[in-house]
Amino acid sequence: MTGLRLLACLIGAIALAPAFAKEKYDYAELEQWVIDNGGWINTRIGLNSQGYRGLFTKVKAESGTALAKIPASTMINCGSLDGSVTTGALIVLREMFDKHSRFAPYMKVWPKRGEVYNTCNFPTKYLPLLESEYWERMVNITQDYLAATLKGEVNGELEVTVKEMVGNVKVTDEDLQYACAIASTRYVTIEMRKRLMMVPIFDMKNHKRICRHTTSALDDKDYMEIIAGEDVEAGDELCYSYNDQMRDDYGVLNYGFLPDLEDPPRLLQIDHHQFDPNKDTQALEEGGFHGSHAEIRDEIARLKDIQKTLEAYDKNWDASKWPKPGKDWYFDALVGLKQRRRTAIKYEVARLEKLLTEPEDQPDSGL
Numbered sequence: 001m002t003g004l005r006l007l008a009c010l011i012g013a014i015a016l017a018p019a020f021a022k023e024k025y026d027y028a029e030l031e032q033w034v035i036d037n038g039g040w041i042n043t044r045i046g047l048n049s050q051g052y053r054g055l056f057t058k059v060k061a062e063s064g065t066a067l068a069k070i071p072a073s074t075m076i077n078c079g080s081l082d083g084s085v086t087t088g089a090l091i092v093l094r095e096m097f098d099k100h101s102r103f104a105p106y107m108k109v110w111p112k113r114g115e116v117y118n119t120c121n122f123p124t125k126y127l128p129l130l131e132s133e134y135w136e137r138m139v140n141i142t143q144d145y146l147a148a149t150l151k152g153e154v155n156g157e158l159e160v161t162v163k164e165m166v167g168n169v170k171v172t173d174e175d176l177q178y179a180c181a182i183a184s185t186r187y188v189t190i191e192m193r194k195r196l197m198m199v200p201i202f203d204m205k206n207h208k209r210i211c212r213h214t215t216s217a218l219d220d221k222d223y224m225e226i227i228a229g230e231d232v233e234a235g236d237e238l239c240y241s242y243n244d245q246m247r248d249d250y251g252v253l254n255y256g257f258l259p260d261l262e263d264p265p266r267l268l269q270i271d272h273h274q275f276d277p278n279k280d281t282q283a284l285e286e287g288g289f290h291g292s293h294a295e296i297r298d299e300i301a302r303l304k305d306i307q308k309t310l311e312a313y314d315k316n317w318d319a320s321k322w323p324k325p326g327k328d329w330y331f332d333a334l335v336g337l338k339q340r341r342r343t344a345i346k347y348e349v350a351r352l353e354k355l356l357t358e359p360e361d362q363p364d365s366g367l
Contacts, residue, residue, distance in 0.1 A: 025053075025109045033105035034201060037071045043226065045109075045204050048237055055204040055238045061228045063212075067238070068201055068226040072218065076103060076198040078187045079159060085142065086149045087159045088183035088196055089120070089176060094165040096179060106200045110186075113178050117256045117330050120146065120180035129334040131313050131341075132270050134277045135253055146176050185255055192219035202226055207259060208239035209246060245284060247272075248340050258333040258340075264351075265344035268337075271306055273299055288351060293360050300352050303345050310342055 027045045034041060042061075048054045057067055076095065078088030095101045110116075117123065119142040127136050148154045150173060155161045162171060186203050187196040202215065202224065212229030226238065242255060249268040251259040269275055272284045289299045323331045 030105045030109050034074050037073045039069045039071045041068045043068050054206045057232050057236050060234050061232050063230045065228045066225040070224045072222040074200050078183050078196040081194040083159050089180035090160050090165045092183045093179040097166045097169050116181050118181050118254050121177035134270050150176050190218050205238055205240035207242045211239040211241040213238050252333050252337050258336050265347050267344045268341050296352050303349050
């Protein structure tokens with residue numbers, strides 16, 4: 001097996017699940033721990049209108065105001081930005097198995113098993129719902145590599161090994177997959193140092209694709225500040241943009257949540273005309289396809305081929321084989337993703353067909 005380097009699609013996320021609304025977490029202990037380590041907090045953790053936990057400001061503040069200071073001593077360093085995908089997972093695993101971990105107040109508010117999913121621990125029973133060879137391959141590659149890591153089959157490729165992190169403690173596939181999901185949905189990149197860090201309090205923020213709020217750089221400091229990127233009132237929720245180009249399939253498979261619905265709908269990453277399944281990262285143009293009438297016809301044909309494939313899936317759909325709506329939050333997210341995919345393709349085909357009724361842009365003569 002070739003070494004699996006850190007996939008960019010796993011970098012910088014804080015994923016939340018509806019199950020959080022049903023659980024009670026000791027946020028006061030977490031906040032006091034941050035303060036005891038030299039930090040200060042003008043934010044609070046609570047539930048938003050959608051039932052997700054999030055981070056809210058306690059005070060009215062102008063843009064540019066620091067709302068919290070998070071000391072580096074409370075952060076978990078998950079290894080190098082250029083390292084193996086397993087490094088952060090193994091560091092989290094070490095803390096999970098350490099009964100005296102200094103990060104205990106932080107770990108107590110992590111999502112529990114069943115409350116966080118991504119490619120690390122994607123339920124394989126739901127693979128057919130992906131309707132995508134690419135995403136199935138991503139799930140299988142990640143989970144196969146984690147399994148090989150646990151068996152010691154790829155030790156020569158790793159910065160740290162399972163034995164080095166936890167000794168002879170019995171570790172299951174589920175343990176390592178969960179640790180991987182925790183790390184890869186919560187760490188953020190520190191550019192100058194090329195490190196991956198898990199930052200308490202900050203990682204309670206929910207994703208908003210276009211978000212003005214920001215943080216101070218941790219590069220040469222021993223703390224990170226949470227900064228208002230616009231004027232806020234007391235009680236306003238603070239957001240964080242994981243990636244301003246993130247599409248819905250990217251969110252569900254790597255961050256474990258279905259992003260806010262957008263209007264007009266955006267194609268999934270895998271359906272975009274620029275998508276290359278052989279690249280880990282790529283910038284995909286916003287705003288829909290544009291080109292000559294001939295190019296537009298080709299794009300319509302490509303999208304209609306995808307529609308035909310999806311129609312075949314729909315024809316064979318048997319609802320009796322799957323959970324009922326509301327019983328499994330991640331299943332519901334995957335079904336929502338299926339529906340959004342179809343809606344976005346239908347919208348884009350209609351938009352392109354309308355373009356064919358308009359005069360074709362004439363090339364610039366250069367005169």
